[in-house]
Amino acid sequence: MKDILLLKDIRKSFGGVEVLKGVSFSVRAGEVFGFVGPNGAGKSTTMKIIMDFIRPDSGEVYIFGRTNRDPSVRRRVGFLPEHPYFYTNVTGYEFLRFLKMTLSIPGEEFRRRVETYSRKLQIDWALGKKLSEYSKGMLQRFGLLQAVLSDPDLLILDEPMSGLDPIGRRLVADLILELKDRGKTVFFSTHILPDVERICDRSCLIIEGRITDIIEGEDLHRIEDIFMERVREIGVREVL
C-alpha cells in the first residue's frame, strides 16, 4: 500500500535538549493511524514538524510523496491543532467563509460540506454564533469541521478527543470512521488508549522522543499493556 505520510529519522532539539531522537514511521493510504504517547513524549512536536510549523534538525517528512516544505501539499491535508485558537469576534459561519475564500471552494460545494459535516458534528445550530460563545467541546468539534471543509485526503488531528464529553468523542470517532470508509487517511495523536483500540488500523508508540513500537492487528487490543510495559522500561513517571 502506498505511503501517504512518511517520516524519516526526524531529530529535533530545543535548547540543547533532544526532544525527537530519530523518529521514523509511515502512514498508508486509507488507514486510521494512531500516534500514542505520554505527555511530553514529542507527539505535538512531531505534528508541528509534519505541518512544517517548525523545522527538524535533521530528517525528512514526505506527504503524498512530496516534501512537506512545499505548502501546496497541505492543500490535500486537513489539520486540527491540539488547542485550536479561533478569532473570537467572528461567527463560526464567517470563519468557514474565510476558509472558503482562501481555498477557493465553489459556493454550492461549500454549502453542502458545511451542512453535512456540521450536522454530523452536531454544531450546525451554533454556526451563527460568535466563536467566543462556544464551549470547549464545541470549539473542538468546530475545529474538526474546519479541518474537513476542504475535503482533504489526509487528516492530521492533534488530540482530537481532548475536551470532549462522551457524546462528543463518539461523534468524532464516528466521523473518523466514516472518512476512512470514504478512502481518506487519518493520522491522529492521542493518549486515550481505548480510542486507539476502537478506531485505529495501526498505531505507533512514542516515548521520550523515540518510536518504540508499531502496533497493528490483534496487538491493538492489548495496546494498554504494551504501552505500560514500555513506560516501565523507560521509566516515564508522568503518564495520563
Next chain:
Amino acid sequence: MGMLMGFAYITLKENVRRRSFYGVVLAYLLTLVFSRILTEFSLQDPSKVLLDFTHTFLTFLVFLSVLFITTDTFSKDIEKKGVYLILAKGVSRESYVLGRSFGLVVFSLVLVLILGTIFLFGSWLLNLLSLGVFRKEIHIGAGLLVLLSLWVKASLISLVVVFFSTFMSNFFLVFLASVVVLMAGSSIENLYYFVHLEEDRISPVIRYLITFMFYTLPSFSSHGPDVVLGIEGVDLDHFALDLLKAVLYGGFLVTIGSLIFRRREIA
C-alpha cells in the same frame, strides 16, 4: 485574489466588532467637542485651531488604533497559534504575510473612512455653526486628500507592525518597536530639515547619520489640516512622491517580512 479577499474579510469582521473600535469612535466624537472648547483660546484664527485639534486627535486615534489592532491581530495569530489553521490549509507563509497585510490595509481604510467622515463633517459643522467673524472655509475635497494621505500612513504603520511581528512574538516588544519606528519616521524629516538648515554648526558625522536615516526610515509626513482650510495648496507632486515612497516602503516591509517569516519556527 480569493485569498486576499478572504484575509480582508476575516480581518474586517474580526476587528470592527471589537468593543474598543466603538470606544475609539465615541472618543473621537468627544474630542470634537473638546476641540471646539479649545478654539476659545484663539484670538483671530479659530478655524485653524479647530482643524488643528480635530486633525491631531484624528491622527492620534488612527495611529493608536492601527498600532494596537495590528499588533493584537498578529499576536493572536502567532502567540495563540491562530496561524496554524491558516498555514495548514496550504497557504504559504509568504501568502499569509501578504494576505494579513492586505487585510490590515483594508481595515485601516475602513477606520480612516469612519473617523475621517466624522472629522470632516464634524469640523465643517462646528466651523459653520459656532465660529464667528474669523471663520475660514473648510474645503471638503482637500479634506478627502488629507484622509487618503492618513490612510496611506496608517497602512504603512500596519506594515511596520507586520514586519516586526514576523520575527517577534511578544505583543509589548512588537508594539514598542513599532512606536519607535513611528516616532523616528515622524521626526526624521524635521531632523533632516534642521541639519540642513544649520549645516555649518552640525558635525558631518551627525549630518550623514541623519541623512542615512532620512533615506532608510519610512516617512510619516503628509498633508495636514492647513490643506483642508486652503491655507496650504495641495502639492500634488509631493503628495504623489510621498505615496510612491509609502507604497515602495510597504512593499519592502512585506517582502522582507515574508522572507523572515519563511524561516521562522512557530512553536
Next chain:
Amino acid sequence: MRVLLLLTLSSVFFLSNLWVSHVISREVRKGITERYILPTKMYLLFVPRDLTYGLSDLGFINTLAFIGYSVEKGSGEISRPTAFRIYDALSAVTFYNPSYFDPYYVGNAFLTWGAGLYEEAIKLLKRGMEHVRDWRIPFYIGFNYFYFLNNNLKGAEYMSIASRYPEAREYNLIPLLASRLYYEEGRIEVALTLLKEQLKVMRDERMKKAIRSRIVTLERAKMIYEAMRVFRKRYGRNPKSLEELEAEGLIPPGLRDSAGGKFYITPEGKVRSEKVLFPIKKKAIEER
C-alpha cells in the same frame, strides 16, 4: 457590610485625592517657570508630524498664559531674558505650525510694544509671510521697520506688499502710508506707481477718491522737485522758496496740495505741504 466598607474606602481615597490635588495646584502656581510652560523646538521634535499641529497650538496657549502671568508678576514689565524666552517659544510654535496666525499677531504686539525686540518680531513675521496669506503680516513688518527702526524704505516695501492683498483693499490707509514712506525716501516714482496700481484694483469710490487726491499731490510735488533740479542746474543752489521757481516759470503759480495746503521747501531741500506732505510724526501715527 463589605460593600459599604468598600464604598466608604473608595470615597475616602477619592476625596483625599481632591484635597491633595488642591495642595498641588497651589504649589504649581507658586513654582511656575518658563521651562515648565514654554515650548521649545525640541518640545515636538520626536512627535509624529501630524500631531504637532494640535500640540503646537497647545504650546501657544501656554505661551499666551505665560505672557499674561509674566506681565502680572512684573507689574506690566517683562525682563529682557524672559522676553527672549517668549520669542523662542513663539518661534518654536511657528516652526511646527507656521500657518497659524495667532502667534504672529501676539508676537508682533508683545515683542515690539511690550519687549522692544523689533528685529526678532520682524524675523518671526517674515516666517509668517511665507506661510500665511494675510495682509496684516507684511503690514506689521512694514510698520515695525518705519516706526521702530526708522527704516522708511523697508517700511514702504512691506506696506506695498500688504496693500496688494485683495483683502487689504478696503483699507486705503496702507497704500497711502506706503506712498508717504516712499516719498520720505525720495522715491516719488515708486509711490506713484503703487498708487496708480491700487487705483486700478480698488472698487470703493470713496477710497479711490483719496488715492486720486494723493496722486495729484505727489505729481505736484514731483513737478516741484523737477523744477528744483532745473533751478540748481541754472544757479548752482537750491531755491529758497516756491516763488523763486514760479518767477523762473518752472512751475505754475499758486500750486497747492490736493487738500488745499501750500507747498514749501525746507532748508534741507525737501518739498513739503501744509496739509498732506507734512513730516510723519510717530506720535501722530500712534494716536491714529
